[in-house]
Amino acid sequence: IEGWDWPQIRSRIGYVPQESLLFSETINDNVTFGRTVDPALVRTCLDTAQMGDDLARMEGGTATQLGRGGTLVSGGQKQRIAIARSLAGRPEVLLLDDCTSSLDAHNEDRLWDGIRRECPGVTIFCVSHRPTTIRRADVILVLDAGRLVGSGTHDHLSRTCREYAEFLMAEERREHSCGFGT
Numbered sequence: 001i002e003g004w005d006w007p008q009i010r011s012r013i014g015y016v017p018q019e020s021l022l023f024s025e026t027i028n029d030n031v032t033f034g035r036t037v038d039p040a041l042v043r044t045c046l047d048t049a050q051m052g053d054d055l056a057r058m059e060g061g062t063a064t065q066l067g068r069g070g071t072l073v074s075g076g077q078k079q080r081i082a083i084a085r086s087l088a089g090r091p092e093v094l095l096l097d098d099c100t101s102s103l104d105a106h107n108e109d110r111l112w113d114g115i116r117r118e119c120p121g122v123t124i125f126c127v128s129h130r131p132t133t134i135r136r137a138d139v140i141l142v143l144d145a146g147r148l149v150g151s152g153t154h155d156h157l158s159r160t161c162r163e164y165a166e167f168l169m170a171e172e173r174r175e176h177s178c179g180f181g182t
Contacts, residue, residue, distance in 0.1 A: 014086030016099040020078045022070030027055070028062040030070075031084045045084040048114035050107045051077065075102040083111070087119065094119070096126040100133055112136055131171050140164070 004012065022030050031042050042062060046055060054077055058064045070078045079102050086094060094115075100108045115124070128134050135154045142150035142157060142164045150161030157164040 011089065012092045013095060014089050014091030014093070015095045016079070016082050016086045016097065018098040018101060020070070020082035020099070022066055022073070022078055022081060024066055024068045024070075026060075026062065027051075027058075027064050027066065027081060030066065030081050031062075031088050033085050033088070035089065037088050041088060042084070044118060045087040046081070048087055048111070048118045049080040049084040050103070050111050050114065051080045051084060054080075076104070076107065079103065080107075080111075087115075091122060094122050094124045096124060096128075098128050098130075100128070101130065105132065108133065129171070131168055142167075 027046070028039075028042055031037070031045060039062075046052060046062065054073075055061050055064075064072075066072055070081070073081070079099050083096075083099060100111065103111065115122075126133065126137065134140055138153075139151060140154060140157055141148060142161055144163045149163050150157050152160070158168065159165075
């Protein structure tokens with residue numbers, strides 16, 4: 001990206017923070033974010049982000065007016081609308097900062113399937129503490145105190161990276177202590 005100027009960077013990179021910010025506008029306006037976006041693309045992005053079923057239950061659909069800061073929708077819906085916003089820019093690089101943390105396993109599975117289908121060739125950097133999310137990556141980078149301590153697939157790191165193996169065990173213990181285990 002050294003050769004890119006700021007407008008190129010903004011047009012080529014999509015970003016979804018962990019805490020999604022929505023505006024007290026319509027869902028459509030939150031997705032288009034001041035850009036001219038074909039209505040069919042808005043709908044495709046919302047469907048890819050797993051908002052289709054939710055929109056069908058909303059009287060106004062994409063014209064539904066959101067309250068201040070995105071009130072009137074759940075945390076998971078906020079994240080999915082923010083994901084649709086990032087996809088509507090047709091980025092080459094997608095930065096996802098733990099943005100699936102409010103999604104249930106079913107919606108997360110469908111989201112990743114949709115992103116793979118609708119965004120072929122997009123490079124995705126996903127920061128996450130959820131093993132189910134991390135396992136989907138082609139390459140996992142393990143950081144410890146800001147230092148790279150391992151990289152590879154889930155299977156490779158499970159066998160070769162002490163920090164990754166410890167992380168997985170800690171997450172498994174946490175899930176079982178919270179009653180999420182099987």
